[in-house]
Amino acid sequence: MAIVAKRSIMTLYSNPSDLMSHQIRIVLAEKGVSYEVINVAEDNMPEELIDLNPYNSVPTLVDRELVLFEPGIIMEYLDERFPHPPLMPVYPVARARSRLMMHRFTKDWFSLVDQIQSGKEKEKEKARKELTDSLLSIAPVFGDNPYFLSEEFTLVDCCLGPLLWRIEDLGLAIQGRGSDEIKEYMDRLFKRDSFQASLTEQENDMMDF
Numbered sequence: 269m270a271i272v273a274k275r276s277i278m279t280l281y282s283n284p285s286d287l288m289s290h291q292i293r294i295v296l297a298e299k300g301v302s303y304e305v306i307n308v309a310e311d312n313m314p315e316e317l318i319d320l321n322p323y324n325s326v327p328t329l330v331d332r333e334l335v336l337f338e339p340g341i342i343m344e345y346l347d348e349r350f351p352h353p354p355l356m357p358v359y360p361v362a363r364a365r366s367r368l369m370m371h372r373f374t375k376d377w378f379s380l381v382d383q384i385q386s387g388k389e390k391e392k393e394k395a396r397k398e399l400t401d402s403l404l405s406i407a408p409v410f411g412d413n414p415y416f417l418s419e420e421f422t423l424v425d426c427c428l429g430p431l432l433w434r435i436e437d438l439g440l441a442i443q444g445r446g447s448d449e450i451k452e453y454m455d456r457l458f459k460r461d462s463f464q465a466s467l468t469e470q471e472n473d474m475m476d477f
Contacts, residue, residue: 278303281317281328283310284468287381288339289327290430295343295423297462299350307468340370343423355423369417370427377402377431384438392439400440407446410453421460429457433467437474 280296282289284307296303308314308326318324321337328337331349336342347355357363380402383395409417416424432454435442442450457463458477 278332279306279330280304281306281308281314281320281326281330283308283326285470285474286326287378287430287434290433290466290468290471291339291426292327292329292342292346293466293468294426294429294462295346295355297465298353298355298421298426298460299346301346301350340367340374340427343426347423353421355421355426357418357422365417366422366424369424373427373431381431381434381438396439399438400442403440403442403450404444404446407449410446411449414456416453425457429463433458433471434474436476 278301280289280292280303282293282305293305306314308317313324317326317328320330320335321328323337325337327339327342328335329342329345331345336345344356357366377399380395380399384392384399387395413419415421416428418424432450435454
């Protein structure tokens with residue numbers, strides 16, 4: 269059960285170079301929430317984390333008695349807990365589409381990131397090509413609105429932004445047809461104050477922006 273002794277301030281267990289942890293930091297920055305961050309490394313998890321999270325993983329959010337440890341759940345909780353500015357559409361159909369898109373990012377794209385970061389060399393190259401081709405295949409979507417499928421900045425952008433920030437670090441080459449739309453979207457996203465505030469020292473080194 270994810271219930272613990274009350275803490276005086278919201279606490280985020282975060283890996284400073286982790287894509288999923290970055291998503292949560294963007295939401296917290298967008299909401300202007302004060303919180304304590306505990307930076308952890310994969311090979312040096314703090315002892316208390318296993319008591320909080322049975323998966324011993326990051327990101328893990330502690331808010332008073334509540335502990336959450338799945339990025340999508342954490343992001344939606346923060347959006348409901350701190351309703352301004354809203355980061356999900358008002359209407360049920362649009363909200364469902366946003367959730368489905370975030371699920372697809374996680375299932376289709378973030379799994380490829382995992383392969384690039386930890387697979388064998390042939391697997392890495394295959395994953396790089398598949399991820400690059402997939403991004404370019406939906407390039408028109410990046411140009412249809414200021415943000416992904418929306419006129420307003422939403423959780424979908426919080427979910428996708430950390431992946432795009434890591435393009436150079438992952439060894440992806442976004443070139444050719446469709447690349448302009450993606451790069452213009454990235455530029456809009458990365459210039460946001462909340463995005464810049466979310467970056468750790470390690471993440472700042474990932475891209476020259």
